Amino acid sequence: MKKLINSPDSVIADALKGIEASDDNVRIDHDNRVIYRREAKDSGKVALISGGGSGHEPMHGGFVGLGMLDAACAGEMFTSPTPDQMLAATTEVDNGAGVLHIVKNYTGDVMNFEMAAEMAVDAGVKVETVLVADDVAVEDSTWTAGRRGVGTTVLLEKIVGAAAEEGLDLAAVKELAERVTANGRSMGMALTSCTVPAAGKPTFDLPEDQMEIGIGIHGEPGRHREPIADAKSIAKQLVDPILHDHDFTGAPVIAMLNGMGGTPLIELYLMYGEVVALLEEAGVKVERNLVGNYITSLDMAGCSLTLLRADDDMIRHWDAPVRTAGLRWGL
Amino acid sequence: MKKLINSPDSVIADALKGIEASDDNVRIDHDNRVIYRREAKDSGKVALISGGGSGHEPMHGGFVGLGMLDAACAGEMFTSPTPDQMLAATTEVDNGAGVLHIVKNYTGDVMNFEMAAEMAVDAGVKVETVLVADDVAVEDSTWTAGRRGVGTTVLLEKIVGAAAEEGLDLAAVKELAERVTANGRSMGMALTSCTVPAAGKPTFDLPEDQMEIGIGIHGEPGRHREPIADAKSIAKQLVDPILHDHDFTGAPVIAMLNGMGGTPLIELYLMYGEVVALLEEAGVKVERNLVGNYITSLDMAGCSLTLLRADDDMIRHWDAPVRTAGLRWGL
Numbered sequence: 001m002k003k004l005i006n007s008p009d010s011v012i013a014d015a016l017k018g019i020e021a022s023d024d025n026v027r028i029d030h031d032n033r034v035i036y037r038r039e040a041k042d043s044g045k046v047a048l049i050s051g052g053g054s055g056h057e058p059m060h061g062g063f064v065g066l067g068m069l070d071a072a073c074a075g076e077m078f079t080s081p082t083p084d085q086m087l088a089a090t091t092e093v094d095n096g097a098g099v100l101h102i103v104k105n106y107t108g109d110v111m112n113f114e115m116a117a118e119m120a121v122d123a124g125v126k127v128e129t130v131l132v133a134d135d136v137a138v139e140d141s142t143w144t145a146g147r148r149g150v151g152t153t154v155l156l157e158k159i160v161g162a163a164a165e166e167g168l169d170l171a172a173v174k175e176l177a178e179r180v181t182a183n184g185r186s187m188g189m190a191l192t193s194c195t196v197p198a199a200g201k202p203t204f205d206l207p208e209d210q211m212e213i214g215i216g217i218h219g220e221p222g223r224h225r226e227p228i229a230d231a232k233s234i235a236k237q238l239v240d241p242i243l244h245d246h247d248f249t250g251a252p253v254i255a256m257l258n259g260m261g262g263t264p265l266i267e268l269y270l271m272y273g274e275v276v277a278l279l280e281e282a283g284v285k286v287e288r289n290l291v292g293n294y295i296t297s298l299d300m301a302g303c304s305l306t307l308l309r310a311d312d313d314m315i316r317h318w319d320a321p322v323r324t325a326g327l328r329w330g331l
Numbered sequence: 332m333k334k335l336i337n338s339p340d341s342v343i344a345d346a347l348k349g350i351e352a353s354d355d356n357v358r359i360d361h362d363n364r365v366i367y368r369r370e371a372k373d374s375g376k377v378a379l380i381s382g383g384g385s386g387h388e389p390m391h392g393g394f395v396g397l398g399m400l401d402a403a404c405a406g407e408m409f410t411s412p413t414p415d416q417m418l419a420a421t422t423e424v425d426n427g428a429g430v431l432h433i434v435k436n437y438t439g440d441v442m443n444f445e446m447a448a449e450m451a452v453d454a455g456v457k458v459e460t461v462l463v464a465d466d467v468a469v470e471d472s473t474w475t476a477g478r479r480g481v482g483t484t485v486l487l488e489k490i491v492g493a494a495a496e497e498g499l500d501l502a503a504v505k506e507l508a509e510r511v512t513a514n515g516r517s518m519g520m521a522l523t524s525c526t527v528p529a530a531g532k533p534t535f536d537l538p539e540d541q542m543e544i545g546i547g548i549h550g551e552p553g554r555h556r557e558p559i560a561d562a563k564s565i566a567k568q569l570v571d572p573i574l575h576d577h578d579f580t581g582a583p584v585i586a587m588l589n590g591m592g593g594t595p596l597i598e599l600y601l602m603y604g605e606v607v608a609l610l611e612e613a614g615v616k617v618e619r620n621l622v623g624n625y626i627t628s629l630d631m632a633g634c635s636l637t638l639l640r641a642d643d644d645m646i647r648h649w650d651a652p653v654r655t656a657g658l659r660w661g662l
Binding site for chain 2: 002003004005006007011012014015017018019020021022054055057058062191192208211228230231232234257261262263264265266267268269270271272273274276277289291293296298299301302303323325328329330331
């Protein structure tokens with residue numbers, strides 16, 4: 001295992017120190033492993049919290065800041081944070097306007113956020129939850145009942161973050177979040193496995209001439225394996241299932257071509273070019289895009305595509321200023 | 332070889348299509364492989380051009396845009412662009428105020444930019460050149476006489492780009508660029524080799540338990556190989572040679588912890604935390620930083636550290652708005 005770490009046991013604690021050192025706009029509760037926006041609470045603003053297993057950076061800690069999240073809970077590698085972490089974050093960020101929990105559909109995350117929400121409600125905090133389940137690859141998976149929650153989470157945190165900044169109330173923020181999840185779809189693929197530091201070896205074996213279509217962000221099995229194909233064919237295997245699942249014509253679309261962590265940017269740009277060519281053929285008009293590493297799987301080589309059928313409101317919130325380690329513009 | 336490409340021959344042409352599709356702020360001359368800012372020439376502004384072998388994305392094409400470069404020439408993989416490409420870019424962006432060539436110190440780049448500058452001068456364009464030679468690892472290398480040019484290039488393009496935007500004349504822009512190169516130092520390391528698509532196999536062999544300290548961005552040999560150590564020791568092997576080479580105390584420092592392309596962000600944050608701890612011990616105060624993939628070596632796993640001893644002017648230009656695919660804030 002070749003990694004820039006001190007020890008498999010201290011990866012997350014050590015990385016949190018680095019995030020703290022690099023970003024003046026966040027502060028970190030190292031005991032609870034929660035990353036917070038540094039600014040004083042903006043009275044009246046709905047607070048947004050997310051979290052999940054570590055290993056997907058910049059998601060979620062890199063999306064804490066003005067215009068996106070108020071806090072992110074970092075779990076162990078590929079493991080849900082605990083209800084205690086989520087409760088600490090929820091009570092800390094609430095200023096009376098309520099808190100939205102943004103939860104990716106994995107059984108552990110769902111259960112723990114549910115428990116934290118109940119405890120927070122008991123403590124007098126208004127909590128709503130939005131569940132992201134956008135991965136069209138498979139129904140049910142290793143750690144999921146129903147569809148896995150992946151790339152749409154990034155777009156949702158940006159869009160709903162801007163709406164909360166604008167002063168929408170909790171019901172309106174939740175309604176917008178539901179509209180985003182209803183209209184987002186993702187599909188991923190891997191050229192290689194990732195290696196979890198504590199395991200010390202690849203999560204799965206993928207022969208030198210094979211790729212896996214429909215991979216999950218923790219290395220959960222996808223749809224099938226096949227010999228590595230050219231970028232055009234791979235793009236088609238990402239685009240087709242997404243377009244088959246939802247109508248993306250007749251509306252502005254936000255597209256994200258996401259790297260899994262070990263794939264260089266030149267390949268991501270190349271893949272984005274192939275994806276856009278297919279979308280144009282299909283009459284889908286991409287109005288905004290992201291190309292880069294946003295929801296990763298440690299050192300996995302591969303990529304995923306997320307499409308969001310947006311509306312003018314979502315585009316406006318997308319364009320609003322954001323200042324986080326992972327996404328920044330207008331500030 | 333596991334890569335998201337159509338064919339080794341078409342990687343650069345295909346990636347340029349993807350860059351064009353993803354960034355409304357650039358236009359691409361596909362024949363000459365030059366990436367240009369889309370906006371009309373701002374009369375009176377000194378133009379900045381860089382370029383080099385492909386495979387280091389987002390450098391340089393991802394740094395074209397408001398507040399950074401006016402054009403970037405993309406060479407073949409790890410191979411200098413031709414004088415013709417550079418001449419086309421130089422004459423295209425000039426509006427009478429002159430052009431600064433930003434050249435990394437590799438023999439091919441130096442020779443070709445020199446030839447292009449001579450031809451441009453013959454055609455009536457004022458051209459100045461700044462040479463970046465900041466890699467403290469080795470004197471002379473596979474493709475370089477003297478020190479290799481690496482990470483300081485990124486910081487220089489940002490700082491000098493802002494100065495040009497502000498309206499400094501060619502002499503002042505060049506003077507600032509020289510001040511940046513004189514005060515920037517870098518040092519890198521690799522856990523794995525990169526694989527050039529046309530070669531189809533790793534550029535060099537690095538056993539599973541070894542790392543290379545002082546690696547070049549094309550896989551040129553570094554100082555030595557040794558067994559993989561913990562992040563703290565690796566950080567020390569990057570920080571010490573840099574601090575030994577130049578005084579970074581008593582001034583604001585801009586630090587970049589750069590990924591080589593195949594290293595996930597969580598490891599880069601972790602390394603940044605270790606680097607900052609060492610710098611604090613040494614009395615070096617980091618005022619601004621970048622953590623991420625900015626000057627890469629295809630899919631190489633590893634990282635590099637760049638420190639710039641800045642002054643108030645450089646910090647002000649650093650903070651100025653920038654809108655490129657690779658760096659963006661304030662816009």
